[in-house]
Amino acid sequence: MIEALAPKAPDPLLKIIKMYREDPRTDKIDLGVGVYKDASGNTPVMRAVKDAEALLLATQKTKTYVGQQGDVDFLKLVGQLVFGTVGRDMVSIQAVGGTGALRLGCDLLRESGAKRIVLPQPCWPNHPSIVRAARLESVDSPFFNISEQRIDLDALIATFDTVERGDAVILQACCHNPLGADFSMDQWIALADALNARGIIPFLDLAYQGFGDGIDEDVAGLRAIVEHVPEAVIAVSEAKSFGIYRERVGALYVKAAENARPAVMSNLAAIARANYSMPPDHGAAIVREVLADEALRQSWRDELDEIRAHIKRTRAALAAERVNSLPMHQIAAQKGMFSTLPLTEAQVVALREVHGIYMTDAARINVAGLREADIPRFVEALKAVA
Ligand SMILES: Cc1ncc(COP(=O)(O)O)c(C=O)c1O
Structure with missing residues (x-):
């Protein structure tokens, strides 16, 4: 019975994570995984x-x-x-x-x-x-x-x-x-x-x-x-x-x-x-x-405020850019970790293969995963494909 099991397709996000991990480029950018990252790219344990x-x-x-x-x-x-x-x-x-x-x-x-x-x-x-x-x-x-x-x-x-x-x-x-x-x-x-x-x-x-x-x-x-x-x-x-x-x-x-x-x-x-x-x-x-x-509650609220402010800063920085036909200005009005860019699959693949920038196949980017230092390179890559 068990030997008759048909395999299931792997989660598409896991495929992206694996490709990112195996990419030897040192300047690769991971916008795929859905976790918050601080300015140095870490997902820290909160103080509280x-x-x-x-x-x-x-x-x-x-x-x-x-x-x-x-x-x-x-x-x-x-x-x-x-x-x-x-x-x-x-x-x-x-x-x-x-x-x-x-x-x-x-x-x-x-x-x-x-x-x-x-x-x-x-x-x-x-x-x-x-x-x-x-x-x-x-x-x-x-x-x-x-x-x-x-x-x-x-x-x-x-x-x-x-x-x-x-x-x-x-x-x-x-x-x-x-x-x-x-x-x-x-x-x-x-x-x-x-x-x-x-x-x-x-x-x-x-x-x-x-x-x-x-x-x-x-x-x-x-x-x-x-x-x-x-x-x-x-x-x-x-x-x-x-x-x-x-x-x-x-x-x-x-x-x-x-x-x-x-x-x-x-x-x-x-x-x-x-x-x-x-x-x-x-x-x-x-x-x-x-x-x-x-006291713990206040400490947690303070750190959550910092996280939110960080995400908002990244959103504002992206929204200030002009990238051909992409509606970048909308990114500032959107909330939380994610936005989905109107990119074709071919553009997503080009970002990954040519520029080492990883996002989901449906062009979801984890804004909260983008380090400030990586914003200019990300924008240049978007300009190159979009
Ligand atoms: C929209 C949404 N709902 C629910 C969840 C579930 O979160 P978890 O099972 O990790 O608590 C997630 C996690 O990514 C999510 O994005």
């Missing part, structure tokens, strides 16, 4: 995280399992960070990263009778895989005009008419991956109205809180839509906001009517139990310690 880890090492008394729901203090503190206050209308469960939260949410939606998930395109490439793994149909929706770098809200709302009540749509809350283009508050409200009119559930994916305009600013739209709809699913990743990628820290929150909440909780617990049983502790404990302690 190091301090929280020292505290945990000194004070942790047991390594017994955490409960089925996970670390409830972590869930409360992250809930406050995301929603302002966590209303009693929310059910929550710790998850194995944002990816794990998305999977839990998809499984829950399937159990509740959903058949389809709308995916505004281009989306985070793992979204379709997660939706399919949960045995739901993914429905691609036009959403973004790459050459004009503009959200097409009407096209997205038109797709809602092709699905049924109880289906859902995954909406990225801020710092869109791979576009950097976020909804305005008016667009969030228009979305809430369109979803309510059709009985479609917003499934919000929040993976970059604090990387756009600020911790509260980045979730203003999320808070507005959650307030406007009767039911919502929210997947949170703390990988980027706390720089703890490998610790796999996430959470799922579900807004539901009071009489539905016990069933939501027991379904989530059952899904998690059959999957990984109990969540890992360490990363969630770090986040809990940082958020619960005023």
Whole structure:
């Protein structure tokens, strides 16, 4: 049986990472991998995280399992960070990263009778895989005009008419991956109205809180839509906001009517139990310690401010350049780590092969991975191909 398995295509990003690693050029530039890098090209452990880890090492008394729901203090503190206050209308469960939260949410939606998930395109490439793994149909929706770098809200709302009540749509809350283009508050409200009119559930994916305009600013739209709809699913990743990628820290929150909440909780617990049983502790404990302690929290906020300022400086520097037909000026208005340039595949290949500049095949660049010293060379290479 096992010998009959057909191989799966490798993740296209892993291919780029491998090519970059094997490229002997010393002036190569990596804009492919989706992690934040500081001015010297490192992805450091945040100061508050190091301090929280020292505290945990000194004070942790047991390594017994955490409960089925996970670390409830972590869930409360992250809930406050995301929603302002966590209303009693929310059910929550710790998850194995944002990816794990998305999977839990998809499984829950399937159990509740959903058949389809709308995916505004281009989306985070793992979204379709997660939706399919949960045995739901993914429905691609036009959403973004790459050459004009503009959200097409009407096209997205038109797709809602092709699905049924109880289906859902995954909406990225801020710092869109791979576009950097976020909804305005008016667009969030228009979305809430369109979803309510059709009985479609917003499934919000929040993976970059604090990387756009600020911790509260980045979730203003999320808070507005959650307030406007009767039911919502929210997947949170703390990988980027706390720089703890490998610790796999996430959470799922579900807004539901009071009489539905016990069933939501027991379904989530059952899904998690059959999957990984109990969540890992360490990363969630770090986040809990940082958020619960005023000094650590301030230290974390300060470092997150530095990260955001660094990304904004890089965006402004790129936007100040004129590169033939490329809409460089839009890069400054976009948020977070990523933007997608209107480049053809041939141009992406030329950047890689001739200039040693690596980005995804779909021309997503990790703005947060571009060192200041590399900006002139990157711009010259763009001018040469575009
Ligand atoms: C849009 C989006 N959602 C969710 C995630 C999941 O993050 P993680 O599983 O690493 O917590 C990512 C990570 O890149 C992402 O870009």
